[in-house]
Amino acid sequence: MNENQELQQAVLHGLLNQQQYAGNEMLAPKLLVNDEHGTIWEHLLDEFEKCQSFSIAVAFITQDMLTPFKAVMSELAARNVSGNLLTSDYLGFNAPEMFAELLKIPNLSVKITEVSGFHTKGYMFDNGDQQTMIVGSANLTRSAMLSNYEWNLRLTSTSDGALFQQVSQQFKRQWQTAGELTTDWLADYAANYVKPEWRPHQVSGTKKVPAAHPKITPNHMQEQALANLAELRQKEARRALLISATGTGKTYLGAFDVQAFAPRRFLFVVHREQILEAARDSFRNVLGGPATDFGLLSGNMHQKDAKYLFATIQTISKPEVLQQFDPQEFDYLMIDEAHRSGAASYQRLLAYFEPQFTLGMTATPERTDEFDVFKLFDHNIAYEVRLQQALAEDMLCPFHYIGVTDYEADGELIDETSTLSRLVSPQRVQYILQQLDYYGDSSHAPHGLIFCSRQDEAVELAELLTARHHPSQALTNQQTISQRDQAVARLEQGELEYLVTVNIFNEGIDIPCVDQVILLRNTQSSIVFIQQLGRGLRKYPGKDYVTVLDFIGNYKNNYLIPLALHDDHSSSKDRAKRELAFKPILGLSTISFSPIAKERIFAALDAVKLDSLRELKAAFAAGKQRLGRAPLLCDYLAQDSLDPRVFLTNSRVENYAQFLAKVREPVELTTYQDQLLTFVSQELALGKRPHELILLTMLLRQQTVSEEELLGVFEEKGYYYNAQLLNSLDLILGLDFFAIKSGKKLKADDYGGQALVDHDGFNYQLAPAFQAALTDAPDFSRLLNDALECGLKLSEAYDNTQQFTLYRRYTRKDVCRLLNWDKDLSAPMYGYWVGEQECPIFITYRKDEKVMTSRNYQNSLANNTAIRWYTRSPRSLESAEVQRLLAVKANGTPQVKLHIFAKRSDSEGKGYTYLGPATIDRNTVAEETMPTDRPKPKRVVGMNLKFTHPLPYHELKYLTGNQD
Known part of the structure; x- marks a missing residue:
């Protein structure tokens, strides 16, 4: 079919009959x-x-x-x-x-x-x-x-x-x-020009500037957090932690909770005097009452008898000040920037006072000083607001992130080893100014923060920008807090356009007028990236959006950028690449990378091991801090942190118990228990089919499960089943499916070599050896139940009404199991396997040049309706394999059903994305020759495979994209 014929079909599909005519998603008329x-x-x-x-x-x-x-x-x-x-x-x-x-x-x-x-x-x-x-x-x-x-x-x-x-x-x-x-x-x-009266100024592009003194009510996030706090107190919790980014209404949330608690006296503690008055005013807006009820306690103010007291930690933590209060003086204690609570001053405060309830508020509970903030607040997390949620709830000012490539001289990009002379060279400064001018807003002078890599770079860059008529000031840890405050005031008043710093403004500073964030440094961590991005996200009258310019050099940590922007802690490289492949939208915020910058990040992603033991241990430690105990697989899901599948597919450990041993968490398992846990972890817990998980979960609760009971559960959940699937369950849980060579032994031997479940045709029971392994085995039972529960939760992402879910990833072994085959044929399968009734086809869209010697034989996918595919060689139209592919039943339907699985390149690992069933376009079947290094070319048969479900544009674009 040529392009005009394809277009004709797409138009007829969209305007005449969508059932009769094929519709190319890229060409068909579409409502947007x-x-x-x-x-x-x-x-x-x-x-x-x-x-x-x-x-x-x-x-x-x-x-x-x-x-x-x-x-x-x-x-x-x-x-x-x-x-x-x-x-x-x-x-x-x-x-x-x-x-x-x-x-x-x-x-x-x-x-x-x-x-x-x-x-x-x-x-x-x-x-x-x-x-x-x-x-x-x-x-x-x-x-x-x-x-x-x-x-x-x-x-x-x-x-x-x-x-x-x-x-x-x-x-x-x-x-x-x-x-x-x-x-x-x-x-x-x-x-x-006269501005139309009907076009009022807006804050953050969506809401009018509020009228003076409006009635303040909780937003959706605050309502949920307040409910969680009330529930924690009902359970007699004495402390809790609120995790929420700057600008998301933490102070007002605290005021609402104080209103609900109705304390006799209340103490609010901050680390900077400049925050005191703003916090007091926010509380009074919510609580009401006479001004005398709200007092300040600091170096300059001593209104210590007020009902609602707002104090600096520097003042109230002094022993002589503490002694002026009864330890039970305050019913409710609230600590702002609670991640600082490891300091001696905070420890004195917390040791002295005995409130009925203490709430800590922070945007960054994870610390680099090893102090456990979560433990301090009894591991009670009242609520956590992530960046995407805050943007969706219109709590923050939208941003436009632009990732541009950093200055390049003689083919060499800025990297970790760049000298100061390169970082502040006239050419690089000029390049930076060009980007700032192009992406800047000429309607007003910027209020910008520039984060660079070194203190001497900050000082010199500020001088160079000032010399080029962009008044700037460097701020490093050499300046006092008073000097920093003076610089911030100059920025707010418009005397300065930029403050140039390294890391001192990552937190603890609130400059709502900031409308530009410029990143001229390597991204060392996702936490720091979000901290620096967040400096510009507080709403401010007249600020419609924040421009974030990230100059991306040749840094090995570039892969952290998309992870941070998407709050992605999954350690899934495939997910990270998909996030980077497109230009995503976060509410009213947009993310764009220049092509070269994107290539740099893809290269960094290819080079890094997101699931290395070091990364997994760090995620485990963070989870343990939050929970106060060793996290299980299901805990990672509940926290929406690490994807538990990285433990289930990791080549360094066979199951989670083995990982726990590596982090020195005591787990007692016999060899057979370890083998059983390995089987469940590697073969079932990924959740690609829930049927085995359901049966095992039922058998752990009751001794015998009838076939009727099991089918009743499948019916209730709407899960697909038939006689072939039930036979497959027997083969999987009896380990017969794995009776294939694995080195010098059978693969089934890796899993103990004995059936897990006995099935007499009517009832299922745990096999005696499995039953014995559960006796007096708390560690094994706990980890087994966790793996089964994790697998069932992961299975919710699949359409379990059928064998495969469109656009989910499967390995060859997964496919053999889900096709209900008797054996695992993944090892000899290679590109496809023509079975009696079904044929899975695995396509690597962009083959390695060593594998494919001519681009003429690359699989081509010009649109979303069909793909050109080739058999292995040597094959002809008369080959038995090809004849089985082309055979049809008496009713004209194909004898063999084709399932198409594809990935962009071998760099994506073992998994293939399921593109759905397909049929052969018989008009396109032809013998072709494949050029090789040998004198005689190889014969293959080529054909177009028509998708039953035309590919969505994103899937088509990702599969054919030029990023790796």
Whole structure:
């Protein structure tokens, strides 16, 4: 099928009959909306990525969308792609500052139409032989692109299509009569511009600035946290910890909880005097009452008799001050920045007072000084607010993150070994300023924080920026707190544009006006990355968004960037690559990486072992700190931290008990118990089929399970089953499935060599050896139940109404088991295995050059409906294997059902993504020859495999993408 025929089929699919005609997802007419499956901006990004040129006609544009738009334009400029933008001054919506930003984009021609009532919203992309247009209701504004309820229709056409011609002619007609955007036009427009009254200023792009003294009520997050705190106190908890980022309303949450607790007296402790008055005012806004009820205790204020007392730790922790209070003076004690509580001053305070309840609040409970904050607060975590949740709940100011490649000289990027002369060279400083100007907002001077790698770099960079008319000041640990406060005040007042520092502003500083965060250093940890990003996320009147510019050099820790942005602690390399492959949206925030920066991060991901024992031990230690005991597999799931599958698939340990031994947690298992736990961990606990897990869980609770009972559970849950599956359960739990060679012994011997379950055709029972292994074996029982429960929880991510779940990953051995085969044939299977009824096909889309000598024989996937595939060699049309593939039943259906599994390259490991069933397009079956290094070429049979379920665009893009 040629391109025009494919397009014709897609149009007929979309406009005439979706059942009768095949629909290429990339070509078929499609309604685009903002929903849980994606945003209009993501669809536009797809079109920008493949276009040769573009034309946009929109009435309204907002500055808060121009930062990610500029990032896209920068990528296109690197490919020598340019475009046209037609807009207007209709209703005065488009601000002069927005037009000034458009002038910065070199590969964008902008014109302003004088058509009265210009209200167009259209995006046209020239892809060579085909054209795509997106028309509907969405202007180039952040709310329209990311959140509003919009309808937009995407249509693909040839250049000769009547509709494309009509739209193209309309655009050309308006373009020819429109005036160019120039500095002169902009100066005149700005001089006469009157901001429309109906377009009020907004905070963070979504809500109007609140009226003075509004009634303050808990938001959704605070309501849940308050309920958790009440429940903890009902269980007689005396201490609890609240984990929430700066700017997410911790102080108001504390006030709401104090209101619910109604203490006789209350003490709030902070580490900086500057926070006292703001905290007092926040509490009074919630609690009400006379001003005399709210007192300050610090070096300058001594209102110690107030009902609600707000004190600095420096003052109240003094022994002579503590002695002025009865130890039971305060019913409720609240500690801000509770991660500092390991200091002697806090320990004195906590040892002295005996409140009924103590609440600690922090954004960063994990410490590098080994002090256990969780233990101090009895491991009671009242609530934890993650970055994505805070953004979704509109608690933080949205950000636009741009990852650009750092300055490169003579083919050499900045890295950990770069000298000071390179870090502050005139060329690098000029490059930094160019990026700041391009992505900056010319409507006002920036309020920026720059984090760099070294103190001497900070000092010199601040001097160089100041010399180039960007007033800046370096702050290092050499300055006093008073000097830092003075510098912050100068930034807030506009005397400075940038504060340049290393790490001293990671926490403990609140500068709400910050609207730029510039990262000029290696990302050493996800915690530090989020701390530095968070310096700009507090809402502030007049601040619509934060621009985050990350200069990505040749750093080995670059892989931490996508992990930090997505709050991803899973240690799953596949998940990290998927997060990086696209331009994700977090609420109203966007994330963009330049192509070169993305390549650097992919290279770092390939080089790092996310599941190394060192990483696993660190995750274990963090989990143990939180819980006060050794975490189990299910605990990692509950905490949404490490993906427990990294223990189940790790080559260094066979089960979690073996890992516990490596971290010196005492576990007593016999050899047979260890083998049983290994079997459950490696073969079942990944959750790709829950049936065995359910049966074993039932047998641990009751001695005998009838087949009828088991099927009743499957029925109740809606799980797929048949006679073949029941036979497979016997083979798996009897270990017959694993009766294959593994070195000099059978694989089943690794699992004890004995059946786990006996089945007489009517009832299931644990085999005697398994039953005996459970007797007086608390460690084994605990770890076995944990592995089974973990597997059942993981299985919830699969569609258990059928054998395989679309777009989930499976190994060859998984496939053999889920196809209910008698034996594990994964070792001799290689690329496919033609069974009697089913044939799994495993495709590595981008083969290693050593394996595939000619690109002509690479699997091709030009669209989402079919893939070109080749048999092994030598094969011909007469080969028995090929004949079985082509055979059909009497009713015309294929004799053998094809299942397609694919991965991008061998760097993705053993797993393949299930793309669904497929059928052979018989018109495409042909004998072909494969060139080799040998004199005689090899014969193969090639054919197109048509997917039953056309691939979603993200799956297609990820599979065919050029990132590894």
